Amino acid sequence: MRSLFQSYKTAEKIDLAVDVENVSLGIDAAIPCGLIINELVSNSLKHAFIGEKKGRISISLHRLGENEIELIVADDGIGVPEGITLSSATSLGLRLVTILAKDQLEGTISLERTGGSEFRITFSTT
Numbered sequence: 858m859r860s861l862f863q864s865y866k867t868a869e870k871i872d873l874a875v876d877v878e879n880v881s882l883g884i885d886a887a888i889p890c891g892l893i894i895n896e897l898v899s900n901s902l903k904h905a906f907i908g909e910k911k912g913r914i915s916i917s918l919h920r921l922g923e924n925e926i927e928l929i930v931a932d933d934g935i936g937v938p939e940g941i942t943l944s945s946a947t948s949l950g951l952r953l954v955t956i957l958a959k960d961q962l963e964g965t966i967s968l969e970r971t972g973g974s975e976f977r978i979t980f981s982t983t
Contacts, residue, residue: 861902873898873915877916880920889961890962893954905936926979926980936970937974943968
């Protein structure tokens, strides 16, 4: 994450909060999760904090049950515009995130727009 933050000029004004439970993921889940986190954090750094705005990006990964994991990537920036939905996204990045969540992880993905943007991905470990 540090190198990703260093590649964006706005990153010095952005706090990163990471809350990750000690969860063991197989390679088939770990790689898509890493790609999703990288893409969503990049999007936040590029688009969420316009001008001199300070902000926060948070990443959390927790077990919901014995065989279910929840990954949340959120920011308190300007939020994803209302006209953009996960199902109709035209940007390569959001399409990639959706495909990774649904097809690779065989999970669900949702987008909340309250006080910024929150992407919530839930998937099974079995």
